[in-house]
Amino acid sequence: xxxxxxxxxxxxxxxxxxxxxxxFLKAGLVLATAQTATSLRAEEASPPKAEDPADPSWIHKxxxxxxxxxxxxxxxxxxxxxxxxxxxxxxxxVSWTPLEELEGIVTPSGLHFERHHxxxxxxxxAVHRLVIHGLVQRPLEFTVANLLxxxxxxxxxxxxxxxNSNAGWHEEPIQRPAGAFHGLVSCAEWxxxxxxxxxxxxxxxxxASWVIAEGADAGLLNVSLPLSKLMDDAMVGLYQNGERxxxxxxxxxxxxxxxxxxxxxxxxxxxxHVTDAPAMTRNETAxxxxxxxxxxxxxxxxxxxxxxxxxxxSPGQKMHGANVYEIRGLAWSGSGKISKVEVSxxxxxxxxxxxxxxxxxxxxxxxxxxxxxxxGKAALLKSRATDxxxxxxxxxxxxxxxRGREGYFHYNxxxxxxxxxxxxxxxxxx
Amino acid sequence: xxxxxxxxxxxxxPVVATVAIAEDAGVKAPRLGTPLSADxxxxxxxxxxxDGRGLPPGKGTAKDGRVIYEQKCASCHGEHGEGGxxxxxxxxPTPPSPDNPSKAIxxxxxxxxxxFDFVRRSMPPAAPGSLSADETxxxxxxxxxxxxxxxxxxxxxxxxxxxxxxxxxxxxxWIDIKK
Numbered sequence: 001x002x003x004x005x006x007x008x009x010x011x012x013x014x015x016x017x018x019x020x021x022x023x024f025l026k027a028g029l030v031l032a033t034a035q036t037a038t039s040l041r042a043e044e045a046s047p048p049k050a051e052d053p054a055d056p057s058w059i060h061k062x063x064x065x066x067x068x069x070x071x072x073x074x075x076x077x078x079x080x081x082x083x084x085x086x087x088x089x090x091x092x093x094v095s096w097t098p099l100e101e102l103e104g105i106v107t108p109s110g111l112h113f114e115r116h117h118x119x120x121x122x123x124x125x126a127v128h129r130l131v132i133h134g135l136v137q138r139p140l141e142f143t144v145a146n147l148l149x150x151x152x153x154x155x156x157x158x159x160x161x162x163x164n165s166n167a168g169w170h171e172e173p174i175q176r177p178a179g180a181f182h183g184l185v186s187c188a189e190w191x192x193x194x195x196x197x198x199x200x201x202x203x204x205x206x207x208a209s210w211v212i213a214e215g216a217d218a219g220l221l222n223v224s225l226p227l228s229k230l231m232d233d234a235m236v237g238l239y240q241n242g243e244r245x246x247x248x249x250x251x252x253x254x255x256x257x258x259x260x261x262x263x264x265x266x267x268x269x270x271x272x273h274v275t276d277a278p279a280m281t282r283n284e285t286a287x288x289x290x291x292x293x294x295x296x297x298x299x300x301x302x303x304x305x306x307x308x309x310x311x312x313x314s315p316g317q318k319m320h321g322a323n324v325y326e327i328r329g330l331a332w333s334g335s336g337k338i339s340k341v342e343v344s345x346x347x348x349x350x351x352x353x354x355x356x357x358x359x360x361x362x363x364x365x366x367x368x369x370x371x372x373x374x375x376g377k378a379a380l381l382k383s384r385a386t387d388x389x390x391x392x393x394x395x396x397x398x399x400x401x402x403r404g405r406e407g408y409f410h411y412n413x414x415x416x417x418x419x420x421x422x423x424x425x426x427x428x429x430x
Numbered sequence: 431x432x433x434x435x436x437x438x439x440x441x442x443x444p445v446v447a448t449v450a451i452a453e454d455a456g457v458k459a460p461r462l463g464t465p466l467s468a469d470x471x472x473x474x475x476x477x478x479x480x481d482g483r484g485l486p487p488g489k490g491t492a493k494d495g496r497v498i499y500e501q502k503c504a505s506c507h508g509e510h511g512e513g514g515x516x517x518x519x520x521x522x523p524t525p526p527s528p529d530n531p532s533k534a535i536x537x538x539x540x541x542x543x544x545x546f547d548f549v550r551r552s553m554p555p556a557a558p559g560s561l562s563a564d565e566t567x568x569x570x571x572x573x574x575x576x577x578x579x580x581x582x583x584x585x586x587x588x589x590x591x592x593x594x595x596x597x598x599x600x601x602x603x604w605i606d607i608k609k
Contacts, residue, residue, distance in 0.1 A: 089516075089555035089556065091555070118558065133474065139465065139471055140465065141463060141464050141465075142462065147462075149460055201459070202463065218558050219551060219558050220476060277479060277480070278480075280479070280480040280543070285541065285544055286533060286544070289602060291526055291533065292603075293528050295526055295601065296602065296603050297538075297602050298603055298605045299602040300606050301606060303606050404528060406528065
């Protein structure tokens with residue numbers, strides 16, 4: 001592969017062998033990628049059969065019948081959510097999106113991360129209602145069937161749990177696949193009714209400034225949200241990636257609050273209480289607040305700050321020797337569009353700008369790519385996102401200096417993967 | 431940090447202005463919401479505010495609460511609220527610090543009403559909503575007394591619970607919206 005390159009194409013733009021981001025377009029290169037642990041597994045699992053790739057058996061017989069609802073190939077069965085954190089009640093915990101197994105910017109609905117506090121309710125949409133009451137002229141009740149008749153809009157949006165990546169606060173770098181560390185974030189096309197339409201129909205009182213949103217799970221999860229944000233761009237989400245919202249993501253209705261903490265995107269939405277003060281619920285006081293070194297805690301930290309990480313190469317994958325590789329990753333910001341992602345192969349001493357793949361959308365995953373000539377020596381890979389407000393993803397020591405280590409939520413520091421000479425990849429603090 | 435300022439600025443826009451913008455956008459929508467009667471609202475409305483609005487009639491003491499706690503809570507939260515398979519519910523009544531970063535009720539929670547609200551809507555996980563108002567006041571009183579915030583014999587009801595001042599009441603800084 002490298003033989004097809006003109007020597008000037010291989011001039012590094014940053015240390016450690018980072019090449020110009022347009023290299024692969026220019027040279028039409030086929031780049032090597034780090035082999036995933038799972039594809040290694042797959043090779044080991046299926047010892048070579050007598051199949052001849054030039055004349056395999058399946059080109060000589062009728063294939064499988066049609067299916068009402070398709071599923072991934074049987075060879076992709078290992079690509080699943082990583083379920084963790086379940087404690088005594090079986091419904092309390094999380095499942096992580098396997099970010100390192102996916103490409104592009106859309107998370108398949110069945111792999112969208114989950115955080116439930118008391119299980120997934122089995123809601124009958126014919127029984128479910130959304131009510132709006134409180135400081136409104138007309139308290140209203142909506143059936144799901146009626147909501148489906150309203151004008152809708154679609155947006156590609158990430159949703160990230162406020163507790164995502166919290167292992168980053170640990171003293172020792174956690175050794176896990178990228179998704180099982182950072183995968184409490186997913187991105188989907190959400191379609192629904194602008195909430196402003198429903199609030200206007202109810203007639204919001206000028207004295208109102210907050211809305212308490214409540215879900216229909218066991219536990220009636222509730223959070224307080226500023227009315228201005230809900231009027232601005234929130235949606236009553238009915239569809240996820242073109243089909244009705246999945247049960248574990250809020251069927252039949254999920255509140256969609258672009259760019260804000262996952263917990264504010266209330267699943268199984270059933271009630272909006274328009275009011276003049278936050279309710280100070282458990283999930284906005286005891287949880288989803290961040291204790292600072294001063295002893296004070298940050299509260300109502302709604303916006304998910306800009307973040308990025310390299311999904312390939314990443315821990316659990318393996319390099320196949322010195323070659324040209326494509327560094328691939330994801331970046332997102334709750335404040336708007338990603339304007340720049342830089343990558344480093346020398347632990348942050350020098351940086352090269354990565355190619356941002358179109359489309360780049362506000363409050364949505366952005367896929368970045370960067371060609372890298374790995375010389376087979378130890379390297380430290382990092383990515384650093386900047387968003388359109390000028391906010392730059394911080395280094396870990398900077399974040400910890402500002403926030404201390406007891407905040408738990410909102411960890412968005414630069415992530416560093418160490419590539420070893422033998423091609424293994426691990427998580428390091430550097 | 432610039433983006434935090436930007437968001438905060440967006441949030442202080444008066445509500446009336448935002449309403450006007452939404453209507454100006456000229457989106458035509460059917461009006462399919464059906465009116466909700468006051469009786470219906472009373473059934474739906476389970477919000478309890480930090481100032482006590484929404485607290486139901488009823489009362490209870492730590493002594494009664496201890497019995498309920500042992501039966502319905504201790505299996506997960508520990509014999510004395512020290513935590514077990516689930517979170518600790520008892521800490522000292524001292525605000526958190528880097529040396530004592532506890533986020534349990536006594537040290538971290540800014541409002542006592544939140545205990546009542548959370549227990550009523552979410553606990554115990556196998557049967558949320560199964561405690562009566564009296565039982566919820568009692569178990570709330572037990573947790574407050576165990577955290578040394580109210581005396582053992584104090585009776586909790588809509589008025590006394592709202593009047594409890596938690597040690598960490600002023601421990602929070604609002605970030606993405608101004609008070």
